[in-house]
Amino acid sequence: DVKVTQSSRYLVKRTGEKVFLECVQDMDHENMFWYRQDPGLGLRLIYFSYDVKMKEKGDIPEGYSVSREKKERFSLILESASTNQTSMYLCASSPTRQGAREAFFGQGTRLTVV
């Protein structure tokens, strides 16, 4: 089974802190994604990566950065956390090959910025 693991289920951080959310997948997938999910807004794509050291902005990249130094790990960085970044953060991974390109999700990290 594909396993996508996020480092924390719950996090509480203070405004202005630098926050790191880590995601690791064990299926050698090329693509990895970071989403945030808010009530009424669905899943919104923050950043995604289609290869090591490669990244592309999603729909809401402001206030976030990412790092992918190894294929299995994709990190989301909040440079200076703000209260409007309180949300559920979901990481996903998927292969690139034709056919089975569905994404698999981690368990999510609920971040609260106070």
Add this chain to the structure above:
Amino acid sequence: QKEVEQNSGPLSVPEGAIASLNCTYSDRGSQSFFWYRQYSGKSPELIMSIYSNGDKEDGRFTAQLNKASQYVSLLIRDSQPSDSATYLCAGRYGGATNKLIFGTGTLLAVQP
């Protein structure tokens, strides 16, 4: 216009009925589509994927794709209370980007 759109619901159906969930997309470059189910407080889990025009069936679930009209649907036959969840439609763009975009989801409530 959002790239993937869904009616937020809630969609309420009686137990045993057919639930019909719909999704439209704006980019004709979208190559593949996915339906995910998400229970409250949990991560999305994949139910169906579809890449070609027509129907694809898996148990009680049927996904339908119409590329000319740019819509995707999910039918759930013999709906059960355990099917009550939010259903997310997602579209995948090909080429180098492999971007995966979700709709806002439709809340389904199956009444016993």
